[in-house]
Amino acid sequence: MAAPDPIADARRNWEEHGWADVAASMAAITAIMRTQQILLARIEGALKPFRLTFARYELLALLSFARSGTLPMNKASALLQVHPTSVTNAVDRLESAGLVARSPHPTDGRTTLIELTAEGRTLAKSATAVLNTDVFGKSGFASEDIDELIRILGSFRRNAGDFTDD
């Protein structure tokens, strides 16, 4: 019943097949992919009772932290780093569910504003509470590792151009 770590196996394979110099990096990246998969499953599970996917929750959460509860479509696209059509898609569905509403920009006739409805704000708050309690509060990361993890991934993301400040 003992299941060996498939990533450690892969690393050994890499080392034995002439890729020893990148084997550790491969193992780290593969572990990132797998960890993301596990976490995403937990997140989607926690959001399911709210009929929210992760992509839609992210948009809702983004709006709930915008002081005005309102954002232009293109701003949301840039902040979430997704394609404009993905935002259109997500807003369509959130709008059908009554969680957000579209409204015209007061001065620029080209842009559309997304606005949280009261229902959307309430749902965002509830979903966030469940995520915080059931997922983030029980992540399974050793608490003494978390800051180190944030530091390592932050360094990676800065190298990748994800942000420039500190």
Next chain:
Amino acid sequence: MAAPDPIADARRNWEEHGWADVAASMAAITAIMRTQQILLARIEGALKPFRLTFARYELLALLSFARSGTLPMNKASALLQVHPTSVTNAVDRLESAGLVARSPHPTDGRTTLIELTAEGRTLAKSATAVLNTDVFGKSGFASEDIDELIRILGSFRRNAGDFTDD
């Protein structure tokens, strides 16, 4: 032009809105999600010239490390931790591309074996070389951080039940 770290911003938001106890964990998990997104884009970019997606590459790589170059469908499903229909889907497409072939299991009439073709083996080797050189070899992780990252994620994955050995 300076772009602040959106994850650090989110962490501050969490701390100011009554979730200080899970803010660090939230930031770590969000960073994992974002890091995976960046890495996946690089991987898919490197695989594009081979007309391979990551899911299909993973199956090809798995087969190329099986000593016989052959695996039952259900074994592949278990090792890749994906739904059986996802394997059927991937094999359908890889088979159309001439990279794998299905064959009946010699003794169990229920099971289907997936087998690398010569072309599939060659392509897997080329794609792996490009991934190793262009993605794993230039990951952007500080080399002194990689072992620590592997350790932290390994601990998480063990807690999550991803494996039981060491």
Next chain:
DNA sequence: TATTGTTATACTCTATAACTATA
């Protein structure tokens, strides 16, 4: 009865291209 795999179907998210409207 249980297991293996396929099919049909559906639903995500994502992306390209063509288009309208506005700046």
Next chain:
DNA sequence: TATAGTTATAGAGTATAACAATA
């Protein structure tokens, strides 16, 4: 000309349910 957003269309991965064949 450039920008913002939508539409249509397509492709990816994933999942459930029903089914056939085999153990």
